[in-house]
Amino acid sequence: MSRPVRLAINGYGRIGRCVLRALYESPLKDRLQIVGINEPADLATMAYLSQFDSTHGVFPGKIEQGADCLIINGREIQVSHARMPEEVDWVKLAPDIVLECSGRYSARHEIQRFIDAGCPRVLVSQPGNSATDVDATVVFGINHDALSGHERIVSNASCTTNAIIPVLSELDNAYGIDHAFLTTLHSVMNDQPLIDGYHHADLRRTRSAMQSIVPVATGLAQGVERLLPQLAGKVQAKAIRVPILNVSAIDVMVKLTCDVTAPQLNALLMESTNRYPGLLSYSNHPHASIDFNHNPHSAIIDGSQTRTNGDGFANLFVWFDNEWGFANRMLDVSAVWSERF
Template identity: 70%
Template sequence: MQAVRIAINGYGRIGRCVLRAIYERQLEQELEVVAINEPADLETMAYLTQFDSTHGVFPGKVGRSENSLLINGKAIQVFHHTQPDAVDWQALDIDILLECSGAYSQRSELEKFIQAGCPRVLVSQPTDSANEVDYTVVLGINDTELNGQQSIVSNASCTTNAIIPVLAELDAAYGVDYAFLTTLHSVMNDQPMIDGYHHSDLRRTRSAMQSMVPVATGLARGVERLLPQLQGRVQAKAIRVPILNVSAIDLMVKLRRSTTKEEINSLFIQAAQRHPNTLSYSDRPHASIDFNHDAHSAIIDGSQTCTNQDGLVNLFVWFDNEWGFANRMIDISQLWASRFQSQST
């Protein structure tokens, strides 16, 4: 596969993790980051690339020139615009734009990137409606339909990437009647450090580091969009918890037949062997910090699996909501490139 020219729009938690993961996985010759658009100043961008409170010091040399971020001596052109069409993307000759700002969820907004010269946009969040993008993809679930004709694709969310493979395995093996999901999600930057006039949702005006805070979630919609056979059978809620990174999903499902803890754990041990890049399994006594910088979409904690005679199953799923999702952005970029490059030859 020839080198894919990548640009990143939005250089926050996910944007920086994407860049870092490309270099940690030594993919910089395959995925060439040629440009970053980020409103913040270049000095701060370089500093936060090199020093990260969650993932540690960047394992390479970081510098800057007048208008570029330098990674191991390679110059990445930097822009500081706030509008999708303010950058001349066409002049950069990119193949895929990774939209990592989280600011755009409407097709009318995302199409401005296309109109400004981006041939393809991979969005780092789900959209309210499936019609806002050409396709929503989760690696290992529906990636076979990703093709060169699509121009705006959503990589769904970190929670969707974590739970969809788990539900798909359960549904294929037993049939899922109902599912209830509770996400315990690490704090995000839409929450204040101390109480303040920060959000229309009054819960989000409260200090992120002093309380567990219930928040709204569209996870149930995302699950039903990707697993339509579960339409009307999924409910979800989310609680932000005061840790910097790594989240979990407490999953309660009603299966169509009874099973045992041993059978369920065996199912996911085998699933992790079939999908080693996205699924993992452990039954060791874990705390969340154990999964910081873990690139899997989901890690099944077999020590927490519970069942009863009525087909009720309770599973606990860990995931690094930053690093795991950033790695899926990279994987989908590679897969998408292989499809459109093969179609152009």
């Protein structure tokens, strides 16, 4: 497109705000333009939380509050406060893509409400309930080239899927995967309370997020199979929430079809970063999770934690900023999708 791609954000929580912040630090900032935000919260709070963020710091620019808009570095972004997609005048706003970041919509008939209300295209910040709930599920760097431009509803998958799919793809292509078991160690999320309370149907999520390690359900295995169908029936996953604000990790146990040493695995993974520039990174320093806060990569492979045990068994450790990396992939998919319509 000759003009900047017009984006609107529906849901201005952790991911919505990170998407906006990430754009102002991204090389895509001249190609993409956020023209509207729909968020039920009041404008003054939206402006404040855009300027000051406990995880990612103070916004590196000027944020002002207009009558019905945020003014960021002198540019107005229209703001509405609707709770339903039908209550927003999307036609007047005229976005090319709506980034659905509220986390409320994962079934096709729910996402279709945005289309029926005048949105030409919707990029959803979570997986669809099934593959048929969206026109495509995209992990940037893996299958974004399959976008035709005719899609109306696209899923950006999940932060964990974006982190693990390139790694599993490399392992499967190089050695073949018989089985994989993935354990996600995920930072706390806003579906958990600070203190015990009636917060969720999952009883574990009624417990204080900051006092316990909390196992939760995950659809990561299904997400892997959706993107890498050759691994169908070979992947199991579980997730554990840990009491930190941001940055997560995936402990990867795989049974490969052949024996491999840790140095051979690390050499492959180090080389793979060249095939996924800006998406995969590699390090063998003695890291703690805070080292990856505000890191835009989908995944950082920690070579110091690679282990093998004969008979094709291998263990890897993958770090990722579950907010910032995923927000950057929302922008990447928006940019490549817009090139096709």
